[in-house]
Amino acid sequence: MQHVLAFDVSMGRSTMVIYNGYRQCEFEGEITHAKSSFKALNEKICKIMEQDGQAPEIVIEASGVYSAPLERFFQIEGYTYHRLSPLEANLQTASMRRNKTDQSDAHELAKSHFRVEREETYQEGYYYKQMRALTRYYDELDHEVTHLYNRMHAILQLCFPELERLFSSRSALFLNIVQLYPHPDEVLAHSKTVIRNRLKANTRKNLSLARAEAKGIALLEAAKESYPAISKEDVRCEQVREYAKRIAELRDKKEQLVKQMVELSTERIEYQVLLSFPGIGEVTAVRLIGEIGDMRRFQNPKQLNAYVGIDIMRYQSGNTYYKDKINKRGNNKLRKILYYMIQTMITLCKKTNNHIVDYYDKLKTQPQWKPHKVASIACVNKFLKVAFHLITHNITYDYETASTCS
Secondary structure, eight states: OOOEEEEEEETTEEEEEEEOTTSOEEEEEEEESSHHHHHHHHHHHHHHHHHHSSOOEEEEEOOGGGGHHHHHHHHHHTOOOEEEOHHHHHHHSOOSSOOOOHHHHHHHHHHHHTTSOOOOOOOOOHHHHHHHHHHHHHHHHHHHHHHHHHHHHHHHHHHOTHHHHHSOTTSHHHHHHHHHOSSHHHHHTSOHHHHHHHHHHTOSSOOOHHHHHHHHHHHHHHHHHOOOSSOTTSHHHHHHHHHHHHHHHHHHHHHHHHHHHHHHHTTOHHHHHHHTSTTOOHHHHHHHHHHHOOGGGSSSHHHHHHHHTOSEEOOEETTEEOOOEEOOOSOHHHHHHHHHHHHHHHHTTTTSOOHHHHHHHHHHHSSSOOOHHHHHHHHHHHHHHHHHHHHHTTOOOOHHHHGGGO
């Protein structure tokens, strides 16, 4: 075997060891994640390539963002490498007695490479990296919006609780009203005409005068009956106003991110295939691509299931049997998107023909009927199997022929 380079990565630096084909350590040292150190590393690798006539094996234990500069260096220079998760590295280098240091971890990674068969790490293209970054950004904004809604709800119960009963809290009109009138006294200070005109002027969507007036009248009636726990001068009225403003801004940003992802994906076959499924819209399609990446890198649907974390975990020892359940050692963000996608498909079952929903109905009505969540995960499995076939064969979804590939 050729030389093996192993890296234990820390913040801004890595401990590196080099082992030769005789499993002897030739070098132990530390490199910083800087241009000068990467240049010196490249010179070392070039010397090894001249000596062996082939590139060395490179092993890295992944450490989130800290290992990204090292991986980018290998990708730019065209070197293949093996990236291990901390769990994989721990299992493959485990021993009866072991001292835990950066140097010892690097040595164990190198030595284990001589006895463990490891696949080269798949290197995603630019498109999939950007889609992953955009969808993760979208998720962060979504979580922040949810958090702000909860905080806004708590304060509205003190200043103007009737607003949440009058208007849908997820509507743009509701957010506008909270910014304009966070307290009933502020409503009562204006006439019906003023309220109507302000609602119409501050709502982006087309709001007719008649509808604006109806909302204004309802707002006035609620304000007359409301008995707030705080006065309109209370600082929390300004606080809830700021929350509503921030939520509106974040929702606009989410829409921009979706447009950006759609623009990147319009010509991609996987986007067209996903969009052809009943119940999958633009947002779900681009988020699925962002989390799955290039589906063609998987050899079969079982590998895709393992990546998602819905492969079956079974435990049996002697006479002890545990109930089968999904592994959950996978992409939890992707698993959540897929689960709610299935719920949307079930909701739209009367409007569309979808063989995945047909499968759900079958699981729920057969003699050994399945609980809702179990049936939903089974539908996720079926969807992944169908989507894998369609994307790898460049075929869009068709109800009549979909059952043949599932």
